[in-house]
Amino acid sequence: MDTLTGPAEVIQTSAIALDKLDYDAWLACFTEECSYEITTHQNEVNHWPCGLMHAFSKNQLRDRIASITTVNIYEPHRYRHILSQSHQSKDSLNSIWITGFSVYRITLGKPTILFVTGEYRDQFKFEHSGVTILSRQIVLDNDQIDTLLAIPL
Amino acid sequence: MDTLTGPAEVIQTSAIALDKLDYDAWLACFTEECSYEITTHQNEVNHWPCGLMHAFSKNQLRDRIASITTVNIYEPHRYRHILSQSHQSKDSLNSIWITGFSVYRITLGKPTILFVTGEYRDQFKFEHSGVTILSRQIVLDNDQIDTLLAIPL
């Protein structure tokens, strides 16, 4: 595992790791005390809680990965992330990196479909040993989410 | 509003501003004497005028924004821009930044659809106070444009 030395590199690596189903490489993008949440634009606008997926530590992300790699009750599939250019927001005290994305779902023997669009809102932890994700909030554009949200985004 | 210090930053900011329906942030990306035009590849190849949208000053862009924020005759929707990597063309006297994009349209209670694909061709004004768009030509790939082109791209 290489040391990741910048936010852009971490964002790219996390997406490509999922596309390769390389969950170890994905987990390596997060710091131990990280938070990770998937919600929707409508949830956010209406101040509804109820994210589609959330974890409040890297161990919870590990549990999630363990469950999807050991219990295969869903049809095997992969993602393809297309990341728009990242944008560093300086509105707040903490820098947030916003990255729009589209994710396609690839299933053997079926047409590729547009799965979701949305944006990452990432905050990072900068250490001599490298850069890792401290907080990732994922806001999906559409409320009509396929129930098949097994693999993280 | 932050000062934007480079073309890539302005391109990203203009797209993310529209996706958030933050029209002030979008307008801030343009200089006062800007031009803005949306046309199609077929129009361009055939040297047909008739862009789908055009403005020859920032005030005309302000008028456009005023009309869509006060007269809501269309179904409320949002965009999600996915920007390809930008490419700086050095063919001409003036540098043109070309950025391919796909734009999805998100409507509450409906599936997200691919709205348009095309490219930005941007020229910039560089000042001590920041970088702004001097000229944006948007060339859409497909002639079959939905009539619902209300929000700028």
Add this chain to the structure above:
Amino acid sequence: MDTLTGPAEVIQTSAIALDKLDYDAWLACFTEECSYEITTHQNEVNHWPCGLMHAFSKNQLRDRIASITTVNIYEPHRYRHILSQSHQSKDSLNSIWITGFSVYRITLGKPTILFVTGEYRDQFKFEHSGVTILSRQIVLDNDQIDTLLAIPL
């Protein structure tokens, strides 16, 4: 033709050249002793040979271009490449640049369709005269490829 001075610039230029049907600009992105291959994820996983397209020198790419520009047996169409952020992999002796992409196919009078998704895996040759592609492997996500793969990706 400008000299391309970095891998990212070459990746962008090669995609935009194809989108403009500017095959000379596309060919200029490759070195003479290049290799170019299109395969699928399933082919790769199963160690099957049989790429969808391959060339083992720039002259073979020139032949390919000559055939598509002189023999028009297919319906005229263009592409729109949307490139995700590139990621430089340092796993091996040689740096490989991985770039996810989606490609849309645009045909006059028809709706734009998502044609393929996949990734470039590029190796470069660095010379004083500029940077060129030494090896490009294209791995498509889906096996269900349209037979109409005439233009390189």
